[in-house]
Amino acid sequence: MIRLDGVGQVFDGREGRITALEKIDLHVHAGEFVTLIGRSGCGKSTLLRLIAGLLPPTSGTVEVAGEPVTGPRADVSFMFQRPALLPWRSVLSNVLLPVELDRQARDRTTYRDLAHTLLEMVGLQGFERRLPHELSGGMQQRVSLCRSLIRSPQVMLMDEPFSALDALTRTELSEELQRIKMELSTTIVFVTHSIEEAVVLADRAVVLTPRPGRMREIVEIDIPRPRTLGPNAHLEDVARISGRLHGLLAEKTAPDDVRPTDKVRSR
Amino acid sequence: MTAKRSWVAHSPVAAVVLPVIGLIGAIALWWLAVIAFSIPEYLLPTPKDVTLTFFEQPAYLLEQLWVSFLETVEGFLLSIVVGVPIALLIVRSVLLERLVYPLLLMLNSIPKIAVAPLLVIWFGFGQGPKVLMVLLVCFFPVVISTAQGMKSTPAELVELMRSLNASRTQEFFKLRLRFALPQIFTGLKVAISLAVIGSVIAEFVGATEGLGYVITQSGASADTSLAFAGITLLSLMSIVLFYGLVWLEHLLVPWAEENR
Known part of the structure; x- marks a missing residue:
């Protein structure tokens, strides 16, 4: 349904060029629920905007339903934070x-x-x-x-839609979205920085690392649905996958990502 | 004690009754002062004198009020017709903003009273120069508030419209203009108060009718009561115009009251 090949995104910022995304290859199947998870600044929102046609990629190609994306499509919807x-x-x-x-x-x-x-x-x-x-x-x-x-829509793109809500409402809405998804055949790409959300919602979680945004790993989440975080959940599976995602997200970033110029300049 | 205080602060009856009591008190104080210090009428007339003066020639005064009212409203409407498109152009094009904005600032920095005699020289003694004066006075707040309002559209809503493939026209009418309305109204409320001042200033110089003219004439003959009657009518007009706008705002942008 969605196909990204060698996608890269470079912004010309005030402090020179910033590589937001680099070498992203991703294939999302029809009806699949994929979350993009990563720390803030890893380019996950940018990636979503590329798929939405709100932003043209600097390099590589983005396809939805077999057609290259040139702008917003009627069969793709976007939900904001x-x-x-x-x-x-x-x-x-x-x-x-x-x-x-x-x-x-x-x-x-x-x-x-x-x-x-x-x-x-x-x-x-x-x-x-x-x-x-x-x-x-x-x-x-x-x-x-x-x-x-x-x-x-054939495709729903969701950019941290529940992150501004309080924790209880967030869980409630995640479970509601899961229920809706089980009734529809819509393909969903869901950006989040919450491990909990990823575990409840996703068939696959794509872990991104920041600056430049690269794909670190794709984690299959095969816990039976409907999933909950409450009692009777498959707690062992949830714990195993949460731990794995946590480990990936907590990895130290490479030293070349540190930009000492920022600090020197601000003095 | 606390119960009393909450009645004062929250009761709708108190909201009407208390200002009226305040007004009556102020008028009584004025009257009392005139009697107590035996101030002559040509210096400070009593409320009774003012009322009597009005009822000596009500038709004439209302006619003059109507003249001032028309000048004020015409100039105000003209400032919207001229000001809003200019603001839209400024917001649309950086080039125009750079070219025109400093000019507008300069125009606004001119004390409008200083221009009044020139307007008479250029356009004569009719209503034209008065309307023009009102336009000059109102124009700037209308332009500024409209431009500000048009720039205040939240980025996420612009992105939403883009993600829905909205045309530029749709984005303009269904989003940006609607979003600018509360700020436009803020500017209009400033402008309408200025508009009244503008028409009076214009009538001070080279006029043959209008309440401004009545007030200057009364000064020449030391008819202070007449001046007070004119001023009272002007204030009432100003209040009616202002609250007319507030009412219109309430009708058109009810959502804004809770949002900002």
């Missing part, structure tokens, strides 16, 4: 925004029904007419989730 809702629109009209912007979309009543179904699925029935500021952070992010599902 913050809810990114338009504050003057009701919950329902925020969910319907992608349909409204698509000049080719027809059957608007069908989409309206779908929006109601989606909102019900995430427990927001009765909130259709509310404005975003009347909702809690978790509810807002649920609205955002519905918005990214409204056009029944």
Whole structure:
């Protein structure tokens, strides 16, 4: 479904060139749930934006559904770290925004029904007419989730969507997303820095190392679903994989990554 | 004690009653001072004198009020028609911003009163120069607030629109302009107060009608009561215009009150 070959990304920053990503080869199968996990600054969000067509790669090729990515596609949805809702629109009209912007979309009543179904699925029935500021952070992010599902995308790209929420809400939403994923055939690429999220959600976790962002390892997560972090979980498996991811993420970065110039210059 | 304090702070009745009591108190104090120190009417008239003066010639004064009102509103609307597009252009193009922005700053630094006689020389004694003066006074806050508002769109929402393949027109109307509205209104509220000042200034110089003209004329004949009546009408007009805008803002951007 998604194919990255030798992808690299270089930014021209104020302090010269920064290599954000280097030699990324990744193949995500249709219907698969892949998480990109790494420390902040490892280029995982950049990688997601390359797949979304929000950013052209400096080198290499990005393909979605067998076609090279040249810009945002209608069958790929993007979910942000913050809810990114338009504050003057009701919950329902925020969910319907992608349909409204698509000049080719027809059957608007069908989409309206779908929006109601989606909102019900995430427990927001009765909130259709509310404005975003009347909702809690978790509810807002649920609205955002519905918005990214409204056009029944083939691919969902999620950029740390739950990281701004409190721990309990985060776990709740992870389990909800897992449930939704089990019903849909959508391919999901999910960026996170939380080992917990990766273990609950992913079929495979791609571990990235920072500066420049490189693929360190791909960890298969074969714990049976539905997974939970509560009792009756496959605790041994969870512990084994969490430990492994932790080990990979905690590795010391190579000395050449340290940039002494920063400190000298700031004096 | 605490119960009393919370009534003062939170009760909707208190929110109306207390200011009215304050106003009545101030007027009573004014009246009392005039009587107690036996101040002559040409220096400080009593509230009664002012009211009587108004009812001596209500039709005439309301007519003058209408003249000032039209000048103010026309100039204000004109400043929106001219100011908003200029702000949009400035935001769109760095070149234009560099070219035009310093000019605007210079224009704004001119004391507007100093221009009033020139406007009379150029455009005569009619309403034109008055409207122009109001435009000059209002223009700057409108441009600045619109430009600021257009720049305040959160980056994540711009990225969202891009990820949804929105056209530039859609991004402009469905996102940027909507997001700028609260800040535009802030500018408009500053501008409407200035607009009243602008029309009065313009009427001080080379006018034949309007409340500003009435006030200068009353000064010449030491009719202080008439001046007070004119000033009161001007303040009332200013308040009505301001709260009209507040009401419009409440209708158009109800979401903004909770957001900032």
